[in-house]
Amino acid sequence: MKKLTHSLRKIALSSALSSLLLASASSVMAEDTIKVGVLHSLSGTMAISETTLKDTMLMLIDEQNKKGGLLGKKLEAVVVDPASNWPLFAEKARELLTKDKVASIFGCWTSVSRKSVLPVIEELNGVLFYPVQYEGEESSKNVFYTGAAPNQQAIPAVDYLMNDLKVKRWVLAGTDYVYPRTTNKILEAYLISKGVAKKDIMINYTPFGHSDWQSIVADVKKFGSAGKKTAVVSTINGDANIPFYKELGNQGISAENIPVIAFSVGEEELSGIDTKPLVGHLAAWNYFMSVDTTKNAAFIQQWKDYIKNPKRVTNDPMEAHYIGFNMWVKAVEKAGTTDPDAVQKAIIGVEFPNLTGGTSKMLPNHHISKPVLIGEIQDNGQFLTVWQTNKLIDGDAWSDFLPESKPIIADWTAPINCGNFNTKTKKCSGQKY
Amino acid sequence: MKANSIKRYSGWVAMLLLIFSIPTIGQDVLQANTFNDILSKLKLGSMQEREQAIDQLAGSGHARALLIAQALLDGKLLLLKADDKLMIGLENNQGYDISDAVTGEKSGTVAREAVTKINLTNKLRGSLRKIIGQLELSADDPAVRLAAVKAMAKEADSNTLELLKSRAAIEPDADVKNAIALVFLLQDMNSADKAVRIKAIDALKDHNSLDAVNQLKGMVEKDADGRPLEADADIRNLAEAALAKISTRLQIYSSIETVFFGLSLGAVLVLAAIGLAITFGVMGIINMAHGELMMLGAYTTYVMQQLLPNHLGVALIVSIPVAFLVAALVGVAIERGIIRFLYGRPLETLLATFGVSLFLQQTVRSIFSPLNRSVATPEWMSGSWQINDFLSLTWNRFYILVFCLLVFIALLQILKHTKLGLEVRAVAQNRNMAKAMGIPTARVDAMTFGLGSGIAGVAGVALSQITNVGPNLGQAYIVDSFMVVVFGGVGNLLGTLVAGFSLGIANKFLEPFAGAVLAKILVLVFIILFIQKRPRGLFPQKGRAAEA
Numbered sequence: 001m002k003k004l005t006h007s008l009r010k011i012a013l014s015s016a017l018s019s020l021l022l023a024s025a026s027s028v029m030a031e032d033t034i035k036v037g038v039l040h041s042l043s044g045t046m047a048i049s050e051t052t053l054k055d056t057m058l059m060l061i062d063e064q065n066k067k068g069g070l071l072g073k074k075l076e077a078v079v080v081d082p083a084s085n086w087p088l089f090a091e092k093a094r095e096l097l098t099k100d101k102v103a104s105i106f107g108c109w110t111s112v113s114r115k116s117v118l119p120v121i122e123e124l125n126g127v128l129f130y131p132v133q134y135e136g137e138e139s140s141k142n143v144f145y146t147g148a149a150p151n152q153q154a155i156p157a158v159d160y161l162m163n164d165l166k167v168k169r170w171v172l173a174g175t176d177y178v179y180p181r182t183t184n185k186i187l188e189a190y191l192i193s194k195g196v197a198k199k200d201i202m203i204n205y206t207p208f209g210h211s212d213w214q215s216i217v218a219d220v221k222k223f224g225s226a227g228k229k230t231a232v233v234s235t236i237n238g239d240a241n242i243p244f245y246k247e248l249g250n251q252g253i254s255a256e257n258i259p260v261i262a263f264s265v266g267e268e269e270l271s272g273i274d275t276k277p278l279v280g281h282l283a284a285w286n287y288f289m290s291v292d293t294t295k296n297a298a299f300i301q302q303w304k305d306y307i308k309n310p311k312r313v314t315n316d317p318m319e320a321h322y323i324g325f326n327m328w329v330k331a332v333e334k335a336g337t338t339d340p341d342a343v344q345k346a347i348i349g350v351e352f353p354n355l356t357g358g359t360s361k362m363l364p365n366h367h368i369s370k371p372v373l374i375g376e377i378q379d380n381g382q383f384l385t386v387w388q389t390n391k392l393i394d395g396d397a398w399s400d401f402l403p404e405s406k407p408i409i410a411d412w413t414a415p416i417n418c419g420n421f422n423t424k425t426k427k428c429s430g431q432k433y
Numbered sequence: 434m435k436a437n438s439i440k441r442y443s444g445w446v447a448m449l450l451l452i453f454s455i456p457t458i459g460q461d462v463l464q465a466n467t468f469n470d471i472l473s474k475l476k477l478g479s480m481q482e483r484e485q486a487i488d489q490l491a492g493s494g495h496a497r498a499l500l501i502a503q504a505l506l507d508g509k510l511l512l513l514k515a516d517d518k519l520m521i522g523l524e525n526n527q528g529y530d531i532s533d534a535v536t537g538e539k540s541g542t543v544a545r546e547a548v549t550k551i552n553l554t555n556k557l558r559g560s561l562r563k564i565i566g567q568l569e570l571s572a573d574d575p576a577v578r579l580a581a582v583k584a585m586a587k588e589a590d591s592n593t594l595e596l597l598k599s600r601a602a603i604e605p606d607a608d609v610k611n612a613i614a615l616v617f618l619l620q621d622m623n624s625a626d627k628a629v630r631i632k633a634i635d636a637l638k639d640h641n642s643l644d645a646v647n648q649l650k651g652m653v654e655k656d657a658d659g660r661p662l663e664a665d666a667d668i669r670n671l672a673e674a675a676l677a678k679i680s681t682r683l684q685i686y687s688s689i690e691t692v693f694f695g696l697s698l699g700a701v702l703v704l705a706a707i708g709l710a711i712t713f714g715v716m717g718i719i720n721m722a723h724g725e726l727m728m729l730g731a732y733t734t735y736v737m738q739q740l741l742p743n744h745l746g747v748a749l750i751v752s753i754p755v756a757f758l759v760a761a762l763v764g765v766a767i768e769r770g771i772i773r774f775l776y777g778r779p780l781e782t783l784l785a786t787f788g789v790s791l792f793l794q795q796t797v798r799s800i801f802s803p804l805n806r807s808v809a810t811p812e813w814m815s816g817s818w819q820i821n822d823f824l825s826l827t828w829n830r831f832y833i834l835v836f837c838l839l840v841f842i843a844l845l846q847i848l849k850h851t852k853l854g855l856e857v858r859a860v861a862q863n864r865n866m867a868k869a870m871g872i873p874t875a876r877v878d879a880m881t882f883g884l885g886s887g888i889a890g891v892a893g894v895a896l897s898q899i900t901n902v903g904p905n906l907g908q909a910y911i912v913d914s915f916m917v918v919v920f921g922g923v924g925n926l927l928g929t930l931v932a933g934f935s936l937g938i939a940n941k942f943l944e945p946f947a948g949a950v951l952a953k954i955l956v957l958v959f960i961i962l963f964i965q966k967r968p969r970g971l972f973p974q975k976g977r978a979a980e981a
Contacts (some may be wrong), residue, residue, distance in 0.1 A: 043903060047803050178952050206949045209909050212701070214694040214830065215944045227647035239805070239901045246810070246899070250817055251826040256559045263607075273901075274807045277815075279508075338574045376554055379508055384552050415950040 017118035019228045033076040034069075034338055036061055037072035039107025039117070039128075039188045044084025045285045049317075050109050051129065052268060054079060056318045057106050059306040060325045070332055078102055082113070089113040090120045097124040103338035104129065104328055106321060111135060111179050118143070125340050129328065131246065131320035133263060133285075139397040139410030139419035141344065145367045146324035147317060148286050149395040150186050155234070155422070156372040157261050157284035158187060160387050161231045162194065167227035169200045171220050173236055173244075176205040180235035183263070187233060189401040200228070210240045213247040221251055224258045232260040241265055255280025255376070267313040270381035278377045287319040287356055287371040288383040296355040313381070321357050329364055348413060363412035366419075367395025472519055472535065476512050476551060482559055490562035499568040501534055506561045510534065512546040522548060525743070558725060567596060573722035575606035582612045583750055584663050586619075586644075594620065614924070615642055617669040618903075630668055641682065649676045680793045686823040691941050695829035699937025700837035701899065702928055704892035705910045706917035707841060710929040711885035713918055715861045716878065719779055721786040723914060725793035726886045730756035730764060730893020731902045732797060735806045746811035749894070756890040763793075764886020768879045770799025777880075790911075794904045804904035833895050840891060841930055847884070857881050861924070920960050924972030932971055936960075 004037045028241045036294070040050035069075055078100045082089040089108065096102045099121070108114040111134050121128050123144045133148040161167040172187055174180025184203055192202060202223050204216060224230035236244055241262065248260065254353040261282040267289045270278070289300065299322065304310050331347035332338050347362050354360045360368045369392040375383025398405040407424040411417070418428035471493060479932040487505075490498050494766035504510040511522045511529060520540070521542040522529030526662045553561070566584035582600075585593045586592060594616070601613045609612040618640070621633035637645040733756040736748060741748040747749050767789055775782045814832055817825040848854035856877045856881045868874050895908065915938060921928030936956060945950035967973070 047807075048903075051803065074893075101711070168684070206951065210906075210949060211909065212698050214697065214827070215691070215941055216949065217943065218690060218694070225643045225647070227644075227651070239903065239905070240903050242805070243899060246829075250815055250829060252819070252825065256553050256562070261556060271804065273805060274809045276809070280553075280558060311739075378552055380550075384554065386554055418849055 002314065021433070034101055034332075035076050035078050035102040035104035036076055037093075037100065037107065038079045038103035039082060039089065039105050040109065041084040041093055041113075042081040043159070044077075044099060045238075046109055047112075049268065050084075052315070053106075053109070053317055053321055055307060056303070056321050059303065059324070062306070062323060063302070064325075064329060066423040068421075070329055071082065071336070071338075078426045082107075086110075086116045087113050089301040090116045092126075093117045093120045093126070097121070097126045098330065099169050102423040103127070103332075104326065104340075106131070108132070109317075112177070114143070115409055119338070124186065127328070127340050127343055129136070129321070129324040130319045131296065131324060133316070136186075136397055137180045137402075137405055139367075139412075141366075141412060141419060142164060142340070143366060144347065144362065145328075146327075149367055149397060150373075150399055152370050152372055152393050153263055153284050153397040154183050154187055155401075156389060156393065157231065157263070157282075157374060158190060158372050158398050160284075161233075161259070161261060164387060165231065166229050167231040168196075169223065169226065169230040170202070171214070171223060171230065172201065172203045173204055173220075173232055173234050175208055175210070175235065175237040175351060177208070177237070180237070181203065183235050184233075186399045187367065189403075193401060200267055206236070208237065208240065210218045210236075211243045213244050217247045217251050217253065218245070220248075221253055226252070230258050230259060234260050234262040235264065237264050238269075241269065242273050243282065249277030255282070265377075266315040266317075267381060267383070268315045270377065271311075271313050273299060273381075275377065275379050275381050279379050282373060282374055282378050282386075283377065283383060284318040284374050285383075286372060287314075287354070288385060289314045289375055289383045290375070290376050291356045291373070291385065293355065293357045295353065295357075299355055307353070323352055323354055323360050326403075327360075327368075331362075344412070356380045360392065362422060363394055364420060365395070365397045366412060367397055369394045438863070440709055446666070452760060455706035458565060465969065468493050468535070470500075472501075475510075476517070476519055480557070480591070481555060483553075484552075484560060487557060487560050487564065489622060491567055497535065497537065499565065500537075502561055502565050502568070504534070504551065506558060506565065508550055510551045510555075512551060512568075513543065513548055515547060518550075520548065528902055563593075567593070568724070570596060570600050575609055578604075578606065578609045579612055579853065582609060586612070586616045615640055615645075619644055619648060621672065627668070631671060634671045634675050638678045640824050641679075643822050644684070646676070649679070652960060679738040683823055687819075687856075690824055690826075691945075693826055693830070695728045695938030695941035697827075697834050698935070698941060699934035700830075700834040701896070702896070702913055702917050702937055703933030704833070704840065704895050705889075706914040706921075706933055707844065708885040708887070708892060708931050709914045710918050710921070710926055712882055713915070714926070714929070715784045715857060716881055716885075717779075718770075718882070719786065720885075721783060721911065722767065722790040722793060722907075723886075723889055724909070724911035725790045726764060726907070727893035727910060728902075728904065728907040729760050729793070730890030731808070731897040731906055732801065732806070732893075733759050733896050734897040735801075735808050735902055737806060744790065745809050749811055749814075749898075752894050753891055756894045757887040758890075759891025760893070761883040761887030763885040764889075765879050765885070768882040772882065773878070790907065794846060794907070801904075802824075803904060805901045808897040808902050810898055829898050833898065836895055841926070844888065845926060853877075857884075866934045895944075916957070916960055919964065920970055922972035922974065923971040924974045926939035926971055927968070928972035931957065941966045 030168040035113065036057070038054050040054040041047050042051055042054060055087040058077055061077045065074050077194050078096060079098060080092045082092045096105055105121070108117060108128070108130050109132050114130055114134070117128060118140060122140060128143045129143060129146055130143055131146050134145065136149045141322055170191060173183045174184055187317060188201060188203065192198065220232060233272045241264070245260070258284055259280070261284060263284060265283050266285060299312050303314055304312055327347055328343070328352045330352060331343050331351045334350070335346035347402060348364050349362060350411050351359050351361045354370065356371055356373065358371050360370055362368055371392050372389045373385050374387040375385045378384050398408040400406050408422055409421050410419045412419065420427060420429040471486045471489045474482045487502070490502055500521070501510065509521050509523065511520045511531065513520050513531065519534040520531040521534050522531045525542065528544050529548060530542050531548070534537045562584050566581040569581040570585070572578055572581065575674040582597065583596060585597065593883055597613050601610060604610045604613065613922055617631045618637055621629050622637070624633070634649070638647070649672045653669060653676060708726070709720065709723050712718050712723065734752040737752040737755060738745060767786070771785050771789065772782060775785060810829060816831045817827040818831065819825045856867070856872050859870070859872055860874050860877050864874060900906065900909070917933045918929055921932030921935065940952050940956050943955055947955060
């Protein structure tokens with residue numbers, strides 16, 4: 001035991017020393033670099049998804065430096081590890097803004113991590129780029145949402161099922177937390193507004209990492225055997241998906257009988273699994289790796305070269321960071337400074353070509369315009385696009401299908417300058433997040 | 434079921450067809466030309482053209498039409514990039530063994546990059562299944578014919594009905610005949626003739642068919658204004674009676690299904706807990722790394738499948754003893770290296786084994802990456818055992834249930850009838866006395882811990898078939914395992930079995946009413962209350978050893 005404490009002390013001492021060295025080194029460099037914070041979990045449950053985004057950011061920053069940096073200075077990435085621990089996200093964000101004085105932060109994955117960072121980033125007036133599809137009902141002065149809002153993913157997906165596949169009965173299945181609950185609330189309201197009867201909607205929630213899907217799949221099967229075309233809209237998160245699809249396959253439900261459309265299953269998630277039971281099921285995203293454009297091919301090649309693994313895949317949140325980072329670069333160039341207020345002002349209206357052939361634009365509500373693509377899963381883990389919107393869809397921060405958020409808009413330009421503005425009472429609620 | 438059985442027999446049918454379709458010399462040149470047209474549409478065309486091509490394929494009458502359709506459906510139809518020819522490819526280690534789609538001529542092995550797969554959408558898969566159904570209606574295997582009838586019944590148009598009618602006349606197999614009859618009964622329900630309808634409803638009430646239930650339900654339903662959808666009152670009453678009769682059967686089958694679901698969930702719980710029942714129950718060690726030993730077993734399965742990529746089933750079976758050895762060796766190492774020094778200090782054991790669990794997780798993350806690994810399910814473990822339209826049992830769960838019972842019996846035999854078992858029981862009952870009798874307790878401790886760990890590894894093999902194989906696999910099961918052991922009574926293997934199964938069944942009966950989240954909470958609350966009342970679990974140990 002004594003030996004152990006001794007060695008522990010040694011480790012503590014050496015790490016303190018090394019961090020001191022690092023700190024002094026970075027302060028030397030501070031004059032001629034612009035710092036960019038990367039706030040993604042590198043350990044814990046979310047590491048699976050978020051590590052990739054950290055690498056994407058490093059790649060983008062590296063590329064920008066090769067092009068000569070920004071405002072004549074080199075960019076420097078400051079990577080921290082919030083370890084899939086939500087309160088730690090807030091602490092690390094504070095550290096990035098006060099200690100490292102980063103010009104902007106790219107980070108977060110789950111909504112709860114974003115909500116945890118919000119008070120800090122608003123208090124210290126930082127800039128956060130959030131790259132993941134989320135439930136909406138939020139628009140902060142300091143956050144730029146480069147992932148899809150519900151009207152850029154969930155609503156078009158339901159439209160596709162309703163119009164193209166003639167689906168009449170709906171199963172809304174999700175993991176039990178804020179994103180699925182809010183999305184399903186919006187979807188239910190939307191379906192009812194389209195004349196779907198309440199008895200034709202089945203809503204089901206399961207815990208994180210649920211693995212015993214027997215009864216739920218049997219229920220879905222019964223629900224779907226009522227003679228009307230049925231589809232499952234899945235907001236099931238992460239690991240729980242694979243046992244779910246496996247059970248569907250085993251109970252004889254194929255994508256032709258009851259298709260499942262997922263909002264959280266992408267190329268990265270498909271790369272580590274046996275895709276046999278998933279073939280033909282659908283996913284809605286704003287980007288697929290399989291989209292055939294020159295820009296996308298170049299991006300994929302760049303990624304594979306950077307990560308030194310020809311088997312790695314690209315996915316939607318990576319594209320979101322790609323767009324977000326480049327928009328930020330353009331805004332900084334436009335403003336001539338990295339000052340948050342100036343950048344927040346300059347970035348609205350900035351356009352940047354996305355990887356699927358359109359040009360995305362930063363909107364006054366801090367969301368961006370994106371195309372919506374629906375793809376069928378193929379046995380090689382890629383998607384075959386079966387439907388896409390013919391123009392880009394503007395992200396809507398406050399859903400028009402929920403009565404309480406219908407009159408609310410977000411507009412960060414004068415004269416409104418508010419993330420939660422009620423068009424009926426003409427008042428800014430002042431609610432921050 | 435339908436899809437799976439088509440798949441299951443497809444290889445066999447393809448082989449059979451291959452024998453029959455060996456070049457039919459002197460084929461009509463004209464026919465060959467149109468056939469080539471169809472194929473060129475298949476390889477170059479848009480999805481719409483591909484759909485047309487598939488429809489024409491059925492009507493082409495070409496000897497290899499079925500073979501090509503089946504290959505397309507199975508994702509085996511490939512386009513050779515070099516000379517733009519359609520090939521049927523069988524996957525192997527190097528790439529694909531290809532043979533010409535039109536002539537069947539073999540042309541060796543090509544690399545994966547040399548070909549592109551002809552891809553499909555759900556719509557195309559649906560129409561493919563339908564035409565394969567039409568073509569397979571005269572297959573030799575009754576099971577293939579049955580699947581064909583079921584595939585055709587889905588969207589029965591006049592063309593398919595005609596085909597079915599002519600088939601019914603010559604069909605020798607009773608099951609297939611029944612299936613065809615059912616299709617016509619369902620058609621008869623909408624007939625204009627009242628007598629035909631009454632007869633159809635009367636016959637349908639003895640069929641276990643979901644389609645029949647739907648049609649009957651449609652007859653008794655009322656529209657928005659409260660008017661019944663079915664105008665004829667006689668028919669309505671008959672339909673109601675038939676529906677009531679079917680519903681009773683439906684309920685019986687659905688309870689059987691729920692019990693099966695419960696048992697299979699219970700089997701997973703028992704498998705996960707049984708190793709712990711030995712280390713925690715018999716030895717009294719709180720082993721937080723138990724879940725990670727299961728994870729090692731699951732990863733062993735993955736490694737075995739990587740080593741034997743073409744024999745998934747064999748790899749799975751071989752993994753059982755290998756996983757036992759791997760997990761047992763790691764277990765013995767943990768016992769000898771750490772736990773040995775901490776006997777009698779449960780808190781420190783808990784912390785130390787928790788550390789071990791983190792260490793094992795990180796090791797696996799470093800070796801295999803933090804991403805989940807893909808463990809394939811062999812053909813004989815996927816799909817389900819379709820007893821009738823109302824009841825089907827999934828094979829993977831069925832095998833795991835059987836496997837769980839086998840492991841349990843094997844373990845009981847080891848404890849009862851081997852020297853090790855005798856020594857384990859002696860040490861568990863009275864360590865000092867056992868020592869005095871000359872039993873090497875230190876060695877027995879190591880062996881017992883190894884046995885418990887080995888069983889955890891074996892459980893991991895089973896888990897690899899139903900859940901994700903990733904570094905976090907163990908964490909998902911550790912709490913459940915302790916719950917089962919404590920509920921069953923510490924130190925009692927039979928208690929673990931009963932506890933696992935009863936928790937599984939309770940969970941599955943609660944789930945439909947309470948939802949998955951609440952069901953889990955209710956079960957947990959129940960166990961807490963139960964432990965308050967009976968702290969020693971379902972089957973408490975009796976006698977002096979238990980008091981000590």
